[in-house]
Amino acid sequence: xxxxxxxxxxxxxxxxxxxxxxxxxxxxxxxxxxxxxxxxxxxxxxxxxxxxxxxxxxxxxxxxxxxxxxxxxxxxxxxxxxxxxxxxxxxxxxxxxxxxxxxxxxxxxxxxxxxxxxxxxxxxxxxxxxxxxxxxxxxxxxxxxxxxxxxxxxxxxxxxxxxxxxxxxxxxxxxxxxxxxxxxxxxxxxxxxxxxxxxxxxxxxxxxxxxxxxxxxxxxxxxxxxxxxxxxxxxxxxxxxxxxxxxxxxxxxxxxxxxxxxxxxxxxxxxxxxxxxxxxxxxxxxxxxxxxxxxxxxxxxxxxxxxxxxxxxxxxxxxxxxxxxxxxxxxxxxxxxxxxxxxxxxxxxxxxxxxxxxxxxxxxxxxxxxxxxxxxxxxxxxxxxxxxxxxxxxxxxxxxxxxxxxxxxxxxxxxxxxxxxxxxxxxxxxxxxxxxxxxxxxxxxxxx
Amino acid sequence: xxxxxxxxxxxxxxxxxxxxxxxxxxxxxxxxxxxxxxxxxxxxxxxxxxxxxxxxxxxxxxxxxxxxxxxxxxxxxxxxxxxxxxxxxxxxxxxxxxxxxxxxxxxxxxxxxxxxxxxxxxxxxxxxxxxxxxxxxxxxxxxxxxxxxxxxxxxxxxxxxxxxxxxxxxxxxxxxxxxxxxxxxxxxxxxxxxxxxxxxxxxxxxxxxxxxxxxxxxxxxxxxxxxxxxxxxxxxxxxxxxxxxxxxxxxxxxxxxxxxxxxxxxxxxxxxxxxxxxxxxxxxxxxxxxxxxxxxxxxxxxxx
Numbered sequence: 001x002x003x004x005x006x007x008x009x010x011x012x013x014x015x016x017x018x019x020x021x022x023x024x025x026x027x028x029x030x031x032x033x034x035x036x037x038x039x040x041x042x043x044x045x046x047x048x049x050x051x052x053x054x055x056x057x058x059x060x061x062x063x064x065x066x067x068x069x070x071x072x073x074x075x076x077x078x079x080x081x082x083x084x085x086x087x088x089x090x091x092x093x094x095x096x097x098x099x100x101x102x103x104x105x106x107x108x109x110x111x112x113x114x115x116x117x118x119x120x121x122x123x124x125x126x127x128x129x130x131x132x133x134x135x136x137x138x139x140x141x142x143x144x145x146x147x148x149x150x151x152x153x154x155x156x157x158x159x160x161x162x163x164x165x166x167x168x169x170x171x172x173x174x175x176x177x178x179x180x181x182x183x184x185x186x187x188x189x190x191x192x193x194x195x196x197x198x199x200x201x202x203x204x205x206x207x208x209x210x211x212x213x214x215x216x217x218x219x220x221x222x223x224x225x226x227x228x229x230x231x232x233x234x235x236x237x238x239x240x241x242x243x244x245x246x247x248x249x250x251x252x253x254x255x256x257x258x259x260x261x262x263x264x265x266x267x268x269x270x271x272x273x274x275x276x277x278x279x280x281x282x283x284x285x286x287x288x289x290x291x292x293x294x295x296x297x298x299x300x301x302x303x304x305x306x307x308x309x310x311x312x313x314x315x316x317x318x319x320x321x322x323x324x325x326x327x328x329x330x331x332x333x334x335x336x337x338x339x340x341x342x343x344x345x346x347x348x349x350x351x352x353x354x355x356x357x358x359x360x361x362x363x364x365x366x367x368x369x370x371x372x373x374x375x376x377x378x379x380x381x382x383x384x385x386x387x388x389x390x391x392x393x394x395x396x397x398x399x400x401x402x403x404x405x406x407x408x409x410x411x412x413x414x415x416x417x418x419x420x421x422x423x424x425x426x427x428x429x430x431x432x433x434x435x436x437x438x439x440x441x442x443x444x445x446x447x448x
Numbered sequence: 449x450x451x452x453x454x455x456x457x458x459x460x461x462x463x464x465x466x467x468x469x470x471x472x473x474x475x476x477x478x479x480x481x482x483x484x485x486x487x488x489x490x491x492x493x494x495x496x497x498x499x500x501x502x503x504x505x506x507x508x509x510x511x512x513x514x515x516x517x518x519x520x521x522x523x524x525x526x527x528x529x530x531x532x533x534x535x536x537x538x539x540x541x542x543x544x545x546x547x548x549x550x551x552x553x554x555x556x557x558x559x560x561x562x563x564x565x566x567x568x569x570x571x572x573x574x575x576x577x578x579x580x581x582x583x584x585x586x587x588x589x590x591x592x593x594x595x596x597x598x599x600x601x602x603x604x605x606x607x608x609x610x611x612x613x614x615x616x617x618x619x620x621x622x623x624x625x626x627x628x629x630x631x632x633x634x635x636x637x638x639x640x641x642x643x644x645x646x647x648x649x650x651x652x653x654x655x656x657x658x659x660x661x662x663x664x665x666x667x668x669x670x671x672x673x674x675x676x677x678x679x680x681x682x683x684x685x686x687x688x689x690x691x692x693x694x695x696x697x698x699x700x701x702x703x704x705x706x707x708x709x710x711x712x713x714x715x716x717x718x719x720x721x722x723x724x725x726x727x728x729x730x731x732x733x734x735x736x737x738x739x740x741x742x743x744x745x746x747x748x749x750x751x752x
Binding site for chain 1: 464497500502522525527528529531532533534535536537538546547549550551591594
C-alpha cells in the first residue's frame, strides 16, 4: 500500500512539474478567453452600419423599411440616373430602386452597390417589399390590417419537465449544451490521459527501469499507481481549467461588456443627427429593444441552468470521468506493456478506440432523443456509458437507470483492470517480440 | 536462522513452450560471493526472477534465511538486472530517493545513506542532473548505488561490469568486496570468467535449464584438473617415463624446450620432478591449473 502511494506521488509530481502541463493549464483558459473575446469583438465590429438609399417611384414604401444595427435606409427623391451616378463616392453603400409599377412587376426591383450586394441586404429589402405588397393586396381584397394582426399569433413554447418536486421550467437547449460539453470533455480526457498512461508504460519498459522497479514492487501496484497518478493529474488540470476559465471569463466579459455598451452609444449619438426623423425614431426604438433583450436574456439563461440538476451533473461528471478513464486507461496500459515502442501500438489501439468514437457519435443522436432505446442501452454498457449517460443526465434520467449504469461501470473497470494487469505483468518483461492477439490472450491465463 | 542465506529446492519453471528451469537446487551460504554461470538462455534470469519474487516457480521451494520466501524479503534483496535503465528525465537525487523508498527506507534514512554514497563515489555535483545528461558508465554507477543503498542481506548482480571502463570496473569490484566484508552475500551472474576467477568463492553452472555443477570454486577447479604439467628445460628432448607421458614438446627461440607432461595415475608433481631432474636442466616447472574458462567449456560440453 505504502509503495502504491509512493508510485502515485511520483507519477503525479513529475507530471504536474512538467512545463507542458503548466503551459497547457494556463494556456487552456486563455485560449477560451481569447475565443470568447473574438466572438464579442466580431459582434461589436458588425455594428458597423451600412447606409442604403432608396428611390421609391411607387411611393408605397416610404417609412416601411426598418433600419437596424446593420442597415440604415434613407429615402431619396431624385431620378435614378442621377442617384446611380452619385452613388460612387457618396456616403451610401447601396442604392435600392423600386420602379413605379412594382405591384404589377415585382421582379423589376434593382439594388445597386459598388462592392456587391450582401445576401442579407437583398433578403431584407425583398422581405420588406413582399410584406408591404401583401398588405396592399389584402387591403384591396377587403381584409384590414387589424384583422390580419389578430390572425397572427406568436407561438413560442416553454418546455416543462415533470418531476417529483412538481413542475419545473426546463430548457432543452441548456440541457443539451451541458450534456454535450460534459460528453466531449470525457471523450477527450479518455483519449488524452489514456494515451499518457500507455506511453509512459512503454517508456518504462523500453528504458528498462521497469526491471529495477519490479524487484521492489508488484507489477499490479506499478500499473495501478500510474493509472491513479495520471487520473489525479487529469482532475487537477480540469479543476484548474474551470477555476481559471471562470476567472478569465468574468474578467473578460466585464471589460468587453463595458466597451460594447460604450461603442453602441457613441455610434448612435454620432449617427442619429444625420438620419431623417423617421429613421432616427426607429433606430432609437431598436436600441431600446436591443438593450431590453440582452438584459432579459441573461437571467433567462441562468434561470435555465438553475432548473438543471446541477449537483447531479457535477457529481456524475466526476464519476463518469473517473470511471470511463479507469476503464479505458487500464486497456491503454495493457497495450503499452505489450509493445516495444509507440509505433507498434497501432494494431492494438483500434479495438479500444472504436467504442469511444462510436459512443461519441451515438451521443449526437442521444442529444436529440435522450430517452430512446439506443440511448438507454448505450448508457448502460460500460464502454459507452461514460459518454452517453453524461449526455442524458441533464435531461433527467430515472434513478434505477443511473444505479445500473454506475454498477456496470464499476464492474467494467474492475474487469478491464484485472485483464490489463494479467497482460501487463507478462508484457513488461517481454522484449523484442512482435506480439499477436493470440499471444495476448495466452498471457491472460498464465499463472504466477 | 540458517547458515545459508538462500536455498533453492527442486525448482521447476515452465513457460508457454519451454521449460526454463528443470528441477534446479542451489545452496548459497552466507557471506560469500556466489557465481551463477551458464550460457545465454540457460535459465539464470528465470532463476533470479524467482528469487526476486517477480515470478513464482511452478514447483519446488525457495528458502530465504531458512524460511520460505515472502514479501518482506524484497526489502532484504538488492537486484541489479542485466537489462537496466532509469527514468531519463528524472534527476539523479530524486530518482535514487524514490528507488530507496520503494525498498522500504524512510525519506530521512535514504537521504543519509545517499549522502554517504555521493561522497564515496565523488558524484556530489550530479544530484540535480537529469539522468539523460549522464554517460552510460555514470548511469551504471547510479544503478549500482540504487541496488545496494538499502543494505540488503542478499545482493544479486546480473552482469555488473558490462558497460564499465576498467577504472570504474575496479571501483565496483572493490565495492563488491567491501559489501562482502560487511556481511552481505552476493550472487553474481556473468559470462566473464576472469571476474569469476577473481571474485567468486562458490560457483554454480546452469545449462539447458539444469544445474550442471555447484560447489566451492577451488574444489571444482580440482575436479577439472587435467593432471598436466608444463616444463621448460634445457638438454635432450624429453621422452615418456614411468610416471609421465609427453603430450607435446617444442623448441623455443632461445634454444630451451617446453614440454607438456601428463602425469600417470597416482603420480604427483614430486614424482615427475625426481625423474626429470636426473635427465635435464629445469628452468621452470608448473602444474597446469584448470581455468574457469576451461571448466565452463568442459562442463557445458559434457552436459550437452
